[in-house]
Amino acid sequence: MKKIVAVLMGSLIAAGCSRNSPQMQLIHDAAEALGGQTRIERIKTLVMEGEGVAPNLGQNLTPDADLPDWKVTEFNRAMDPSKSRMRVKQVREAQFLFAGATVQRQVFGLDGDIAYSVGEDGTPSRASDWVARERQREMLHHPITIVRAALEPQSKVSDVGSNGAYRLLDIRNAKGDVFTLSIDPITKLPASVSSMSYNDNLGDVVIETSFSDYENVAGLKLPRRLTTKIDRYPQFDLHVTKNSVDSEPGDLAAPETMKAAQIPPRSLPVTVTAEEVGKGIWWLAGSGNHRSILFEFDDHLMLFEVPVNEMRTLAVIDTARTLRPNKPLTHVIVSHHHFDHSGGLRAAVARGLTIITYRGNVEFFKELVSRKHSIVQDALAMNPQPLKIEAVDDELILKDRSMELRLYHLKNNPREGTNLFAYIPRDRMLVQADMYDSTWLQHPWGDNLSYNLKLHNLQVEKSVPVHGAIQTYADVIKTIQAHRAPASGS
Numbered sequence: 001m002k003k004i005v006a007v008l009m010g011s012l013i014a015a016g017c018s019r020n021s022p023q024m025q026l027i028h029d030a031a032e033a034l035g036g037q038t039r040i041e042r043i044k045t046l047v048m049e050g051e052g053v054a055p056n057l058g059q060n061l062t063p064d065a066d067l068p069d070w071k072v073t074e075f076n077r078a079m080d081p082s083k084s085r086m087r088v089k090q091v092r093e094a095q096f097l098f099a100g101a102t103v104q105r106q107v108f109g110l111d112g113d114i115a116y117s118v119g120e121d122g123t124p125s126r127a128s129d130w131v132a133r134e135r136q137r138e139m140l141h142h143p144i145t146i147v148r149a150a151l152e153p154q155s156k157v158s159d160v161g162s163n164g165a166y167r168l169l170d171i172r173n174a175k176g177d178v179f180t181l182s183i184d185p186i187t188k189l190p191a192s193v194s195s196m197s198y199n200d201n202l203g204d205v206v207i208e209t210s211f212s213d214y215e216n217v218a219g220l221k222l223p224r225r226l227t228t229k230i231d232r233y234p235q236f237d238l239h240v241t242k243n244s245v246d247s248e249p250g251d252l253a254a255p256e257t258m259k260a261a262q263i264p265p266r267s268l269p270v271t272v273t274a275e276e277v278g279k280g281i282w283w284l285a286g287s288g289n290h291r292s293i294l295f296e297f298d299d300h301l302m303l304f305e306v307p308v309n310e311m312r313t314l315a316v317i318d319t320a321r322t323l324r325p326n327k328p329l330t331h332v333i334v335s336h337h338h339f340d341h342s343g344g345l346r347a348a349v350a351r352g353l354t355i356i357t358y359r360g361n362v363e364f365f366k367e368l369v370s371r372k373h374s375i376v377q378d379a380l381a382m383n384p385q386p387l388k389i390e391a392v393d394d395e396l397i398l399k400d401r402s403m404e405l406r407l408y409h410l411k412n413n414p415r416e417g418t419n420l421f422a423y424i425p426r427d428r429m430l431v432q433a434d435m436y437d438s439t440w441l442q443h444p445w446g447d448n449l450s451y452n453l454k455l456h457n458l459q460v461e462k463s464v465p466v467h468g469a470i471q472t473y474a475d476v477i478k479t480i481q482a483h484r485a486p487a488s489g490s
């Protein structure tokens with residue numbers, strides 16, 4: 001037994017220490033092209049300033065449409081690679097109609113294993129360990145930091161072939177993270193680095209950052225353009241206007257209060273409350289601003305919306321099943337594909353629910369259900385179930401002696417191309433997601449709401465929403481008129 005262990009350790013040492021291997025030669029060549037190993041190892045700080053475009057993942061008009069963009073008007077990323085510290089400050093402006101703050105100032109920090117953010121009022125808050133690990137990997141999506149990491153004796157570098165003329169190397173660092181580095185055969189400079197991540201909706205994803213437009217700064221070669229993709233979606237296109245080496249970017253240490261702060265979990269715990277808002281109709285609210293609505297039919301129950309993520313959705317399903325325990329919960333209407341609204345799709349499928357949605361979401365939902373979730377095993381990965389899905393075109397009436405629910409496709413909304421809303425004629429009740437939210441700062445879609453109700457001659461008296469408060473329709477109209485956005489009418 002002892003002998004086998006010794007042999008294994010011997011081979012590990014050989015793999016880790018073969019510093020003259022062909023793959024390490026490629027790393028040394030890259031280091032040389034970037035300015036030399038000694039120069040790289042002596043870097044105290046690297047700062048990138050610039051501007052760029054950061055698309056809003058999972059918020060497109062239709063599942064295949066381009067993502068709406070945030071324009072990052074000010075960007076500053078400072079890194080101290082030897083201390084594993086990073087601070088990103090940015091100002092972003094929504095380039096799309098948006099009901100929240102359209103200009104946002106953000107600060108994200110990392111100090112070793114401590115991740116935190118700083119609010120617009122200057123108050124820091126601790127982020128989860130999950131976020132800290134993500135930011136540690138993000139820090140290595142830069143040519144200098146990844147080559148520096150590859151040169152560390154604890155790292156293991158292996159040749160994984162080529163992509164066209166570009167050589168590919170896998171770098172496994174001391175934390176066990178694996179990065180694939182692509183090297184330009186002519187310049188020897190890093191062309192891209194990719195690593196795996198996990199997204200609640202998309203599951204296992206590759207995040208890839210490409211580097212181009214290198215310039216000489218203080219004896220180093222630094223990229224002026226960094227383009228990041230998550231899976232097939234663009235995530236950030238950064239144009240660096242200034243690269244600085246060993247400038248004084250201020251203290252990159254985490255605020256003292258963050259070191260002792262309680263570490264939040266990756267997903268915040270949820271509460272679900274149930275309020276009967278009509279005969280056989282419950283509003284399932286509680287924590288957060290994403291609610292579900294439960295409908296009682298003769299012999300089954302049906303939900304409207306399984307939002308946010310698996311944790312919220314499983315709690316909503318459990319609560320729904322206590323309200324009429326003698327009737328099975330069999331269906332859920334998923335209003336549209338936006339990630340905060342389809343975040344519980346897979347959990348609902350894992351619990352055997354049939355999905356009802358607009359036809360334009362069906363192919364995308366099939367993809368979401370079939371995607372690999374191995375980095376985090378979600379409920380569906382642990383309990384695979386076939387997708388049962390029913391497509392709605394312009395309209396669907398679900399009716400028995402207990403309930404009549406009419407579903408309509410939302411028309412001509414510039415933000416939501418695949419959204420279904422519901423109307424309950426007996427209660428003159430509107431159930432909707434994203435057509436209106438009483439908490440919005442402005443209401444650019446107010447006219448679209450009334451347009452859609454008129455289209456079907458719906459006499460709404462009460463709004464029971466996914467977001468915001470339950471209101472009379474008169475109060476909805478008052479709220480819209482009081483906060484009418486300049487861009488309204490679209």
Ligand SMILES: [Zn+2]
Pocket residue numbers: 338340341433434467
């Ligand atoms: Zn929404």
